Amino acid sequence: MNPETQVPPSPIFNDSVDAGLAYNGGSKSKRQREEDGGESDEVSKKQKAETPVDDEIIEKNSVPSVSNRVRLGPKEFGSSVEMFDYFYNLLHYWATHLNLNKYEHMVLLELLKKGHEEPDKKIGKGIKGFQVRIHPVWKSKCFFVIKDDDTFDDFSFRKCVDHILPLPDEMKQPDTNKASNGSRGGKGSGRGRGKRR
Numbered sequence: 001m002n003p004e005t006q007v008p009p010s011p012i013f014n015d016s017v018d019a020g021l022a023y024n025g026g027s028k029s030k031r032q033r034e035e036d037g038g039e040s041d042e043v044s045k046k047q048k049a050e051t052p053v054d055d056e057i058i059e060k061n062s063v064p065s066v067s068n069r070v071r072l073g074p075k076e077f078g079s080s081v082e083m084f085d086y087f088y089n090l091l092h093y094w095a096t097h098l099n100l101n102k103y104e105h106m107v108l109l110e111l112l113k114k115g116h117e118e119p120d121k122k123i124g125k126g127i128k129g130f131q132v133r134i135h136p137v138w139k140s141k142c143f144f145v146i147k148d149d150d151t152f153d154d155f156s157f158r159k160c161v162d163h164i165l166p167l168p169d170e171m172k173q174p175d176t177n178k179a180s181n182g183s184r185g186g187k188g189s190g191r192g193r194g195k196r197r
Contacts, residue, residue, distance in 0.1 A: 074106060080161055087143075116163070156173070
């Protein structure tokens with residue numbers, strides 16, 4: 001074997017005490033340091049542990065606590081975006097005019113109770129079921145409450161989610177008053193050339 005490529009023996013497998021001490025990083029082992037008055041080491045370690053740490057760094061690096069989770073019936077959500085995505089997908093993938101199953105029924109009922117501004121008015125005397133229907137005015141899919149007296153009423157899952165856990169600004173429902181800022185819509189500026197021939 002070439003002596004230049006030969007690997008020195010590992011100190012772990014060496015039986016000598018000196019090799020073990022060298023491997024442990026010094027001439028004294030931890031037990032010897034403790035017996036010889038390692039209290040000064042403990043004091044310095046405690047001082048290091050008690051130094052103030054910037055709270056912002058801890059908050060940024062910490063995982064959201066379990067207390068921020070919201071339970072709606074049997075389903076649990078960790079954030080408003082997760083909750084929004086669940087109801088959005090349910091709304092767009094469920095067939096129209098078909099009652100939702102018991103699981104989704106419990107989740108939507110809890111959403112109404114916890115998130116709606118007037119849950120007693122929406123629920124009334126009782127709920128027979130929930131359906132996805134096309135809204136007669138807005139011509140888009142919407143959740144409808146089918147009451148025990150066979151009347152139905154729509155509700156906004158987005159507003160309910162936002163009431164339970166605030167949604168990010170870009171996901172909030174657009175305010176129609178802000179949208180009509182008085183500017184002229186349509187093509188072009190409305191001045192000038194007229195009709196081209």
